[in-house]
Amino acid sequence: MDLIDIFDSFYDKIYSFTLLRVGNVHDAEDLSSDVFVKVVEKLYTYNSEKAAFSTWIFTIALNEIKMHYRRSKKVCSLDDINELAGQLNIEDDLLQHEERVSLLRAIDELDERRKNVVVLKYFSGLSDRQVAEAMKLSEKNVGVILSRTRRILQKRLTGRREAFGYAKIDTGARDIAKRKMMVQHKIALYEDNHANTTRGESAFTDNFYNTAIMYVSDSA
DSSP states (O other): OOHHHHHHHHHHHHHHHHHHHHOSHHHHHHHHHHHHHHHHHHGGGOOTTTSOHHHHHHHHHHHHHHHHHHHHOOOOOHHHHHHHHHHBOOOTTTOOHHHHHHHHHHHHTSOHHHHHHHIIIIISOOOHHHHHHHHTOOHHHHHHHHHHHHHHHHHHTTTOOOOOOOBOOOHHHHHHHHHHHHHHHHHHHHHHHTTTOOHHHHHHHHHHHHHHHHHHHHTO
């Protein structure tokens, strides 16, 4: 699977997962883009014998989200939840806006571990085994957490209809994230081919990187 295939296969799921964890579109777009830059940087470390690729890439996403919260120390606000509810790709005849907000607020009130397990399972489409690998839990433990969490949510949302789905994707942000990933890939190839550059050549590499990033930003 090449980088374009990886991006096309996983961007929407990574974005949906990230949006549900950070609560606003801007941060979700930035973090999703960062995930795929990290994929380029870390792809050589992936070992298919140790984990499925989906587990590996969602582990990167989890780490990026944790770093985001450490940096910002931000708590998801009611405004964020309302914005997020409007982004969920759910038909109106299945779930009204108020019910979406209620569900998302209930999920946001869960502890960190339950929240991650629920979002990975129901919003990102991972199997119990893949969730277990990403969260470093046993598959049985994941099943228990999901069962207990469903009961918690049902109690908080009595009478609601089921509401799990993907988020609406901004195609412009998606294209920018793909371009950033490919720029990072080209930079990595350049650096691999010029590992013993002189200081002057290193300055050229820095200039190339800055020019590339400016190109990506200008294309937004």
